[in-house]
Amino acid sequence: MAETGIRSLSDLFAHLTANHLPELILVGVVTFCLTAALVTVLAARHRARTARLLTERQYSRLLRGTSGYAICMLDREGRVAQWNAGAHALLGYAEDEAFALSFEHFFTVPDRAAGRPRKALEEASAQGIATGIWQCPRRDGIEFWAAGTVETLVEPDGTHIGFSLITRDITQLKNAEEALARKSQQLDTALAHMTQGLCMFDGQERLVLANRAFYRIWSIPEADWGAGCTLEAMTLAGFFSRGDQCRGETLAMIRQSVQRAHECGGTPSWTLEAGPDLILAVTEQPVPDGGWIATFEDITAQRQGEARIAHMAMHDALTGLPNRANFYQGVDDMIGEAGTAGGRLAVIAIDLDRFKEVNDTFGHASGDILLRTIAERLTAARRPGEAIARLGGDEFAAALRYDSRADLNDFIARIRAAITATVTEDGQPLTVGVSLGVAIYPQDGTIRQTLLNNADLAMYRAKATLGESVCFFEPGMDETARQRRQIANDLRHAVGRGEMSLLYQPQRSLRTGELAGYEALLRWRHPTRGFVSPADFIPIAEETGEIIALGEWVLRQACLEARTWPGDEKVAVNLSPVQFLQPDLVEMVRAILIETGLPARRLELEITETAIISDKLRALHCLRQIKAMGVAVAIDDFGTGYSSLDTLQSFPFDRIKIDKSFLIRSEESAQARAIIRAVLALGRSLEIPVLAEGVETENQLRVLEAEGCDEAQGFYFGRPEAPPSQTERGQASGG
Template identity: 55%
Template sequence: MSVLGCVVYKHNLWLVVVALLICGAGSWVTARLVLRAFSTHALQRIGWSFIAAVVAAADIWCTHFVAMLGFEPGVPVAFDPVLTIASLLIALAGSFAGFVIATSPVTQRLTRVAPALGGAIVGLAVALMHYAGMLAYRVEGIVIWHRGWIAISLVLAVAISALALHLAGAAAARAQDNAASMRASTNAPARRVAVVLALAIAALHFSGMTAFQVEPLAIGGHFSNPAALQALALAVACMAFVIAGAGCVSFLLDDSVRAESVEHLRTMAMSDMLTGLPNRASFNARIDAELARTQDTRKLALIGIDLNRFKEINDLHGHHAGDEVLRILARRLASLVREGEFVARVGGDEFVALMRFNTRDELGDLLSRLQDALYRPVRYDDAEVLSGASLGVAIYPDDATNKTVLINNADLAMYRAKSDLSHSVCFYEPAMDEVARARRSLTHDLREALARGQLSVHYQMQTSVATGEVCGYEALLRWEHPRLGFISPARFIPLAEENGLILGIGAWVLREACSRAVAWSPPVKVAVNLSPVQFAHADLPKLVETVLVETGLAPERLELELTESAIFADRARSLDVLQRIKTMGVKLALDDFGTGYSSLDTLRSFPFDKIKLDQSFVSESESSREATAIIRAVLALGKSLGIPVLAEGIETKEQLSLLADEGCDEVQGFLLGRPAPLSQIVASGQLSLQTDDEQAIQMGQG
């Protein structure tokens, strides 16, 4: 009698339902795992292929076995253990081989039908498993096989399985082309692949069973124990669900790990690695989102923040100290942010803040909190560092109608705050655009002037009060702009310092002055000013040594002038630099004495050869008793320390007479001579220039 007839008339229906559930659940999990294998690479792909093969083999074998246990042929049945186990191994090996071939990029490069080819191998494994299992199914009767149904079952298994993996491969290719995540792209394709794969298993099973008929030999004999077979079927079904569940859990765990990894990468991409604050990308996303909220009637404030003395901290204490200061300030900023407010680090020492507000008082509260956080001293390695910051505020839509203009205007306001030491916070004003454009244009022109040789050096004499003889000349930088004419050093020197141009300009002035002075007769000193920025950022001793060697100027003829503010920030480093310069034989002058940080300790601790009395005291000496008293005090201090004093800004004979009476050593000012080009000084007869031979003789004698 036909086993198909048993399915209709003598079959345990609940086992049929269980078999179908196994088939559906296992196919769905297998489909998800196969799609995951398509989306991974190298060993991961093989690993997912193996897990998919384990679940598929359990699905195929358990579906077949439970369905077989549900048959009631009316004769005793048994299972050959070797063939039963072999059928499971066939399903496992064939599925693994098929999935590897289907998902491998090597086979996909060889043929575009690689997924279908792998599917066909899986289908063939399903068929071989089925018939090996049927051979293991022993009944007391005559087994009759119908070859036509066997062929049909093989064709159905191979073709439908090939279609299933072809659909999986096409879905994976679309996901890669769309740069979409596999998790997002496998929901609908997984259902289609699962349905087709389940259809392949079911079609093989039922068409294969149609090819199988049994003629019983035992009539009225003993029968198999139905309860025992059902218990076995239940145990097999439980194991099938456990294996499918394990595959599902592995998939879900991988999804969870991937989600965590994606979130971690997103956090890394949107966060500053040093401080943990949101970074520039996060800021751009936030400001775009804020500007897109057209329904929000509140105004949007963008606050640009730039630390004032961060470069100084790096130079004096090292970059590790600078990093620690940034981390500490970042923690302060993060702790002050309230709901609706946003703070990010967008550059080295640059931060930004965003907030929506209804009243200026709300904005003022945030600005107050920011200032408090940024101006509080930072303790680092038992030292106290004070950075401070400049804040520039631009408001949308009052000051700008789009993101680019808003950011630019906040920057303009910030730079205004940076240049105006009396205000740490500046709000954008339309006039700032013109000022900023002019500064940018002038900075560009200054850079071009250095490159094109448009800068020049003028010289102002320094005269001995006692003898009236010229004892030296101070080199003064001048810039004749091709369109704007003479540009005051008070205007372009700060620009050069802000933009780093002062390093190149300062080196050029030093080299130019030394190369000209080497030919002077008589061989008087040349004095060159050093910018605080140049003193802090350049390897000054090496530069001075190089220039002296290149130009051939005797070291004792060079005098470097610097203000106390240049050495105040890091006294230990400054002392080391100045001592290295002194070792070469170069003279050092303390410029603008009497202003700023002037102190007796500076003169006592540092190896200065001259004090330059600031011209402000000289100009007020005829009208201010206090100024006269300061002049006398400085001159007396110089005599007691054995350091000559040079007074600047001498414009009247009365001023010169006062200084002579008080015992001043040297003077400099318009009364004695205005700054002039070297050619004009030579033409006046104050200096003459030696020939190359005379210079060589002088250098040889030196």
């Protein structure tokens, strides 16, 4: 500066001005600009700092005043730096209590052990934010479900200064979610275990949901046909179709049913026969979006059970044939058809002959086998338009609409063949006969009951007529049947009313002329009919079974009477073939002998060949037991039955009684005398005494004496009279 002559700042300024004026001007301008810029920057920073301080104060006041959420600031180590009112209310810690508490303090012990707090902070540091739900303990130890968000806090320059934590109580929400989940699980369980199939389709016919039963009922693979599949695709794949229905028809049927459900607000249950072994009860309920919910209940077993019950109600349990109710309904239908279309209708009453003997001889199991076999044969023989039924016991019935008598005759022949053919059970032949009564519509009746009654009448006529198995109704049968029914009803009360009595006819020895005994003969004096012939009421008693009680009464009264006789005369009592069907016949005879005190040797039981032939093995077995007691057994009406010689060989009878029909003709018929002579010779050869019935004249007596007959009875010796104990004649004869 000394070299330039500058001594002071003014000299310097003068020098610069003189020599460097442009440069100085430029420097000044730049300096001004820089100064102005610096002032502007400093002012902006001041304003920003002022605004930030204002915002932070406002934000701090906002955070501290917010009570709906727990908001706190954590430092970089995760300790509480700031705490708002919401945190105080939610967690129970005042701000001074919460200050410096670790983030882990707000987790349960198990969560701490699992490192959940640390992992949350690490995730927030790495990702900037971390969210989660956990059980948070309060200051009082009570835990609640908390939902929280942890965010990383950084300075504008990126410096990490801590974390923000926002937490709220979601216990109610969690409980609601859990309740909803439980309900959903319960619903899923209910759907999964429903016996009904359930499915839901939306308005576009897409499957929304379906339960297991739906897939099972329709045999749909669940893995292949889940939600989203269309009704059309499932139907065209073959599901929902019945065996005889094309798939397009099935789809149209479903759509029509759904349309009805939408129009009516739902449809009641309707039945779908989806196959021979699948019957479903279907309901459809529309939903607002145009879709629908359908349920399918498998009622196959129920319907099959109902069908079995209905079948049982209308069919015989033993044979499977239609029963009485079923047959009656069928006859009513046939009458209606015949009345409309014309033609005739035959109603046939069928009764098995000697079936009771099969039951009593071989047991009810064998009888059941016989009935089932007959039913199978009748079913096999039946043709369309023909009806066959079992009404009960050994009663059957049949009906046929026919045009020609030949058709009816053929039907009857097939019925007879099916019934009378022998049935073999365990090597034992079982055989029955059959009696059929036929009534024709319209000539024999125009209503079912009349036809059935008249067919019964004709059947009883067939049963009562020897050699007849089929009988057609005739008008006179009605009155006859009415009389028989009245007699049968009166018979049940005859003994109790004292209308029955026994008369005794003497039997004499033709060699000595002495009284040999009496035959007890039953008589009925009806209060209004008067004397009723045994020929009239005995068959009815046998038919109704009343002969069992009646026969026991006769035997007891005869034994009581004979017990009073002073001599050793025998009393002869007839046994009905029906009585041989009694399982306890032998015991009944024994009990009466004990009860009355009559010695067995003074009782003689008379039986007919018919009683033996109908069930030979059983009859002979009973007779052997009776004879073993000491009771005498006589064969009555000899010569009028079948296989007489075989009968005599089968059992050691004590007496043969010649039927009176031969003796009546003996005076005029050489053939009758020859038969008498032959029977007497047979008796001598077998050493069996012979008694002739029906001796009325001395000439008849002389014939018997000439031929060497042993004993006789008849009007010639005495008519049937009151008990000998009540008459002097009887007592004298017995003396």
